[in-house]
Amino acid sequence: MNITLLGHTQLSLSVIESILNSKNKYLFFVEFEEWSGDTTDGQVIALAAIRQCYSHKTALEVLETESEKYFGDKGQEGKRLFNHIVKSGHTSTLEHIHFTFAVEGVSRALLAQLTRHRQLSFSVQSQRYNKFSSDSRSGGFDYVIPESVYKEKVPGEFQLMMTEIQKMYDKLINFGIPQEDARAVLPNAATCNLVVSGNLRAWLEFYSKRKKGNGAQAEIAEFAECIKNAIIEVESWTSDYFES
Template identity: 35%
Template structure:
């Protein structure tokens, strides 16, 4: 499984200051040389904070408890005012996961998806994803060749249907029904931070499927790096739902 962050929200701090007549002053940002201390200010946290402060025009940060991004977002999370988290997003390219996993993932309606098409892509050389419970007997491997029977039947079905006059896409469209649910797929997934929090809470969970639980843990680890304030209350070391 490979979960790669390929895009995230980028804040324009000069524009944010100019739009508020310089009442907004992001921590660690110097207007003179543009230096920004990333340990203090994170784009994916800054935009939700800006949205929240706009509601009350609280640009001056009078309360020490909420003066920093971490402190402000801690207060937001404690009051469950999650709507401001929708102002920042992250996009991941995910490979080495099964169609079983993506069938569960797409139940999260507030995420956006672009998945590999088995109608267009030749699946003769596709791989099978080994679920965690079976990895020990497969020597720890997480990927392997598709079962020979499935490959043989897929290839034979494509050839037979094309010989009958079907176009290649139509032949693959029908032949893909032979492939197992563990067949590897690749998917691009985008979500705002509120949507990511909701999906991770359900999928990085002791009651979730083992493969998607690994996926949820990888997502949370990376999201905590780019948006530590938005995910400060979510522990990525243990799945949710435990004792």
């Protein structure tokens, strides 16, 4: 399994320029240095969305006039605001922050579980348009060996079963069966690659249901940890909300 963050929501240059041009530039830079060090684009966007609900100002006016209040003084006001939003359940304001991942080498069993989270968006490697015969460019299908197979010390037997399935698939292809039908013999263990996107609220909900120690299957629990760590790496302020 390999998970790479392809992209995430960031402030546009035009918004940054608008904020800079809205005040005395020297004064703004002094204030900016005081609060921007640990402040992420996601926090700023969340602030605009949250305060838009409760303010007569526009979102841009909020950023122009209230950023220093919420992100100055080590961001204590901002933390209180975000904590209040999460505790009150007003987390729709976090839907404006998106994360897109490239996912490699997960099983079709994991994919079936992942697609039950319908608030996420998927683009998945097709077994219809990709051939997985031994003599194809793929070199055959790859597969995930479940953690329990290793615990019971029978990975060799599992691999023999996968080898037999590969032979059946190859035979169907040699008979002239289209790959879209030959794929019927491929197992849930067969791997796939995909691109998956979701907003922060969606990923927090996903993690709460699939995290380790919550009854989730080992592979998707590992996947959930990787997603959480990747998001926290770029939006460190979200850490507490994954654990709440």
